[in-house]
Amino acid sequence: MHSSKIWGMEKLEMIxxxxxxxxxxxxxxxxxxxxxxxLNLGFNQISGEIPNSISQFKNLQVxxxxxxxxxxxxxxxxxNFGDLxxxxxxxxxxxxxxxxxxxxxxxxxxxxxxxxxxxxxxxSPKSKTFMGNYIEHMASY
Numbered sequence: 303m304h305s306s307k308i309w310g311m312e313k314l315e316m317i318x319x320x321x322x323x324x325x326x327x328x329x330x331x332x333x334x335x336x337x338x339x340x341l342n343l344g345f346n347q348i349s350g351e352i353p354n355s356i357s358q359f360k361n362l363q364v365x366x367x368x369x370x371x372x373x374x375x376x377x378x379x380x381x382n383f384g385d386l387x388x389x390x391x392x393x394x395x396x397x398x399x400x401x402x403x404x405x406x407x408x409x410x411x412x413x414x415x416x417x418x419x420x421x422x423x424x425x426s427p428k429s430k431t432f433m434g435n436y437i438e439h440m441a442s443y
Contacts, residue, residue: 316338367391375397
């Protein structure tokens with residue numbers, strides 16, 4: 303399936319493509335995906351900034367972009383997701399300016415800015431149980 307077709311699937315609720323060696327930048331314009339609740343693109347080779355077009359995902363509960371090559375600042379629109387439960391942006395090249403509004407979410411969980419040093423002796427920070435943890439967390443509601 304051509305990747306541009308995915309972004310037009312209005313009934314799609316979850317995209318889990320963690321660790322698939324996806325490279326390039328995120329599309330600056332997303333169309334469709336009105337029901338998307340989980341966008342997990344963690345631990346790929348995605349570069350560039352977080353596009354403002356992600357702000358259209360009004361039902362987003364989990365955004366995982368950790369472990370990529372994303373730069374720039376954390377967008378303020380992330381505070382507009384009323385159901386956001388998990389925001390994972392660690393292990394990128396994001397600036398340390400975190401919008402203060404994000405910290406006020408009562409049910410918020412996630413790692414915003416944690417850095418990974420590939421020259422250290424530490425193993426990869428990739429969580430192999432990300433979706434399992436998310437499903438377990440959602441079942442507790």
